[in-house]
Amino acid sequence: MRNYNQQRNEFQRLINDHQILSMAVAPDALSAKIAEQVGFKAIFVAGYATAASSRSLPDRGILDFGEMLSKLREIIAAVNIPVFVDGDTGYGDCENVARTIRAYESAGAAGIFLEDQVWPKRCGHMAGKSVVPASELIAKIETAVATRRHANFTIMSRTDARQVYGLENAIERSRSYQAAGADMIFIEAPKSTAELETIAKAFPNTPLMANMIEDGATPMTSVNELEEMGYSMVVHPTALTYAHAYADRDFLTELYQLGKTEQTKEHMVTFNDFNQFVGLDKLNQIEHEYSKAPMQAMIDQMLNQQIKL
Incomplete structure (x- = not known):
């Protein structure tokens, strides 16, 4: 039987280490296994990539709890490194949050983040987001902390309030989520390097995550730069999905036009x-x-x- 406690401990060691933890979001088990082989120390499972790979749909709150749980189990079974998972809004009220925590923890996840968007949520870098009152996520964080069976199951809060109410509001919300028991903080879609630095200074002794999306709202910042700012973890949620789409389009175009794979075979x-x-x-x-x-x-x-x- 897998020792998930060991993987949870390893994940906490990684986020508390002096070196920043860089994670790729894996759209499937094969991608996760390749990421592990090339040297990544942990894997992230998220809704954007899962919606694209499983249903060829955008990240607009279409995936349900069962679909995300199934993808999580597939990826955990494929690798021997910690797997962190996107919990969206918890898929409902506090009772549903408790169900999500129990299921994801039992599946072997090292941790989860919960967010304060209005459901159906959307990708954090899409326009038109709305957020619930902070009290709703505070209650969900408290529920998650009370529900988890292992203290080393990491719970992260995510706020999307930056786009809606500004950075100061997002920071204040995150402070209230931390007070409710969140182990890590994630403020989605800061608009500049200066905002990334402001967030890091606001939480000097708290593990922080940054999100690097190609062509997204946040300027692409290197792993080393984020480490110098004080971030504990950086995730690349779209990179593999976009790379897959690029490679698939090139390969299929050649196959359709030429009827064989002469050029792209060199990249296989x-x-x-x-x-x-x-x-x-x-x-x-x-x-x-x-x-x-x-x-x-x-x-x-x-x-x-x-x-x-």
Whole structure:
């Protein structure tokens, strides 16, 4: 059985380390496994990528609790590093928040964030967002803290109030969420480097997350720069999804126009390398050890020994 407590502890160690934790959002289990192989220390599961990969739809509150839970389980099963998950608004009132916490924690997640958008929510860098009164997320954070079975299951608050009421309001909301028990703070979509720095100065002793979306509201800032500001974690929620769409479009265009893959083949892994990566050799070994013929030979050997005795 997997030791999820160990992974939760590892995640907390990573966010409290002097070095910033850089995380990619994985749209699927294969992407998560590749991220782990190239060196990422943790994986993020989020609604934007899941809506795109599972339904080819925008992040507009279309995915439900069950779909996100299913994706989370797939990705956790594929990797041996901590997995942090986007909990949206908790999928309802405080009772639903408690259900979400119990399910995600039992699935093996290292932590979750909960946000203060009005449902149906939308991507934090889209226009037209609305937020609930801060008291609603305060109650949800308190519920989440009271519901979690392990103190090392990290709970992050997210506010989208920057776009609606300004940065000062977003900071004040986040302070109230921290007082309610949030372990980490995330203020979505600051508009400038100066705002990123203001957020970091407002929470000098609190683990903070920054969100880097290509062509989003926040200027793209390097991992090293965010570390110098004082951020504990940076997530790249759209990078893999956009890269997949770019590669798929190029490949499929060539295949449709030429009927074969001459140019894009240079950018593919080989048949044998891919099979090895996804563990075909291990599966073949299991099949060899436990298939009918070897098992029968072992049984015959045991019977012969008994007859001799």
